[in-house]
Amino acid sequence: MKKKYIITTALITTVLSLCVFFSFLDSSQSEKTTVSMDTVVTVKVKGKNSDEAAGEILDIVKTLDSKYLSRFSEKSMTGILNREKTVTDSELAGFLLPLISLSEKSNGRFDFTLSPLSDLWSFTSDPRIPKDSEIKAALQNTGYKNVVLNGDTVTITDENVSVDFGSAGKGIALDKIREYCDKKSSIKRVVASVGGSILCRGKGTFTVGIKKPGSPGGEILAALTLKECCVSTSGSYERFFEEDGRIYHHILDPKTGYPVDNGLVSTTLVGESGILSDALATACFAAGIEKGAALAAEYNFDAVFVDNQNTVYITPNLRNSITVSDGYSLVVV
Amino acid sequence: MKIFKKSDIILIFAVLFVAGIIFAISSLEKGPPVAHIIVGGEEYKAVNLVDIPEKQVFILETHPETIIVCEKGCAYFSSAGCPDKICVKTGRLTKKGDTAVCLPAGVVLTIEGGEYDAVTY
Amino acid sequence: MKKNLVYKTALCAMMCALTVAIGFLENLIPEMPFLPPGAKPGFSNIIIMFACEALSGAYVAAVVLTKVLFAFVTRGATAAIMSLSGGVISAFVMFLLLRKGKNKAGIAGVSVTGALCHNLGQLAAAAFISATLKIVYYLPALLVFAVLTGVVNGIIAGAVLPPLKRINNTFEQEE
Missing domain, CATH: 3.10.520.10 (ApbE-like domains)
Structure with a gap:
């Protein structure tokens, strides 16, 4: 009786510790x-x-x-789009759809075509305060309304506008x-x-x-x-x-x-x-x-x-x- | 003599319970993980492991000599002159409560402050 | 009388040798990733338990001190202090439990208590040496490990000690 008890307990302990060990290996x-x-x-x-x-x-x-x-x-798809002004790609179109929608819903407070503007300020390299006239000129080249979706085809209608993610x-x-x-x-x-x-x-x-x-x-x-x-x-x-x-x-x-x-x-x-x-x-x-x-x-x-x-x-x-x-x-x- | 008496089982579970409580309490406090290097009972350096731009190496003038490395998200003993090297074998410390000790050198490396899952910026 | 003393000394010496051998083997165990580093299975506690039952306190102390000396020679002064603080307290407590509180705990209970005292004694010494209380963070892991090794050692002791005691009794009676 005693021997069986000892052996069973020993076995259970060994099995349990092995389980713990292996679970650590996995997770x-x-x-x-x-x-x-x-x-x-x-x-x-x-x-x-x-x-x-x-x-x-x-x-x-x-x-x-x-x-x-x-x-x-x-x-990149974005590079191609900005250069050729049109590209057909379901992924890219899929990214732009909610962005266009948000731009509309926010009355243009969100706009993903501001690269001419942000490049002007050049925050990432040599930041400077642009002149008013420079800003006005850059603004002409922005505008989410210039980006049109037709199924999977994305077209930028203004030559100077580009998409920025x-x-x-x-x-x-x-x-x-x-x-x-x-x-x-x-x-x-x-x-x-x-x-x-x-x-x-x-x-x-x-x-x-x-x-x-x-x-x-x-x-x-x-x-x-x-x-x-x-x-x-x-x-x-x-x-x-x-x-x-x-x-x-x-x-x-x-x-x-x-x-x-x-x-x-x-x-x-x-x-x-x-x-x-x-x-x-x-x-x-x-x-x-x-x-x-x-x-x-x-x-x-x-x-x-x-x-x-x-x-x-x-x-x-x-x-x-x-x-x-x-x-x-x-x-x- | 019997191997397991009732009092034994109670003892075992009581200890495990206490261990669990201590662990739970120590895991509660939140804050950025900060590695504390304690030499001879006094804090030598505290290093914030979240906003650390590159590896920082601390060569401690202890006897035996110990070297601690802090990098993004973890700290550890990279080498020690003690015979056992338990401190080095402890490996990387990443979350609050993780501790490595070199007793002969009298150095304790511990992580305090909770673990954020992430910081948004 | 003389034979008894000779017998006891020989038995004690054997215990000491076994402790050293076990210590040596335990030093060879590689570090497991999820275990607290420096944690050992503590099989020598089984020897101590047997010594507590078969020999008097002085002999038990001798076995413990042999362990400490072995640690000093092989791993250095710090390891010796660790072994001393843990070993003395756990041997003392196990001695009391086995000799005076025989009906209160089973072998596993004695073993677990011994393991706990050993770890706590070491933790106290470590906190003293490093002059900080931050070591306390080790507690939960140490407690769990003490229970685990205590139970395993208790089971082994349960299998190994009774026949050993029987043999010992036979020898002791052969005056």
Whole structure:
């Protein structure tokens, strides 16, 4: 009797420990980082073969950029479109459809054809304040209405107008990553950051912090507890320069050609679609708190607006999901 | 003598329960993961692992000598002059509570602050 | 009387040798990825348990000190201090449990308690040496590991100790 008892217990313990051991082997976690789309892309994957999956996800982002979105490449779909002024591609058309729709819904506050303007300000290389006349001239070469969709065919009707995915590309990458993850059942949990646009996918809750402008130490001004979603932020602190005491940032008003000046420092959008989170972040920043909140609601998105007085405005649904850091006050719009 | 008495089972579960509680409590606090290097009981350096642009290497003048590396998302002992090298074998520390210690050198490397899933900017 | 002393000394020496051999073998175990580094199965606790039942406290202390000396010679002063702090407390507690509290715990319970005391003793020493309390972060993993090894050692002891005790009793009676 005693012997049997000992043997059975020993066997059970061995089996249990082997199970624990093997489960650790499988549910591994991997984190990989790369530079693409002119920004830092990081992905954290939890699940079987997480290392392989993380690598494949980064490849997807790189391919997306080189094959479709980069406007600096001659071979990408965007490059071809901007050069030939017409291209037939279902993916590209698929990206542009919601952007055109958003441009209309936001009354032109969101516009994806502003490259002549942003190149003028050249935030990424040698920023300068352009002359009024230069701005007016550049504005002539912008306008989303010049981009027409006919099924899968995209046509730009004005020769000087070009398409720029700068304010939506990161979101598109999130959607592509989500597509990939949904196909792989071995992936249990994914958090991807494409230049600050975040994709959370998997069971349970995720904690996403909103970066405090100008903080080198990764400090946050608020933390959001969310279920799986896409989160994107537009901030005036990302790319800007200062001259004569004034701050000029990269989020331009498509109507005036000058940086949006409404006291906002950042907008963060939370919702299902990646491309919309990215585009809406820019659109809502330009629209301001009231109109921005309404716009977000139309798309079933939640929004966070932060102004230069350290006040954080949120749409009602986020009331129980947000914690603001010291020094910030919370207002529900 | 019997192998498992009732009191034994109670003891085992009580210990596991306590371990679970300690673990849960220590995992709660949120904040960016910060690596703390403690030498001889005093904090030598605190490194924020979220916003770290490139690898940072710390060569500590301890006896035996220890070298700690901090990079994006993790910190670890890259080498140590002690005989056991348990500190090095601990590997990469990534989340709050992860700790590696080199006792002969008197160095503790630990991650504090919670783990955000991500920061949006 | 003399024979008894000779017998006990020989038995103690054998225990010491076994402890050293086990210590040597345990040092060879490679680091498993998910285990706290430096964690050992602690089979020598089985030897200590037997010593507690078959020999008096002084002999048990001798076995423990042999373990410490072996650690000092092979792995250095720090390892010796770790072994000393953990070994003394766990041997002491197991001695009490086995000799005085015989009906209160089964072998697994004694083994788990011994493992716990060993780990806690080591943790206290480590905190003292590194002059910081941050080591406490190791607690949950250590506790779980102590329980695991304690149970496994307890089961092995349950199989190995009774026949050993029987043999010991036979020898002891052969005065």
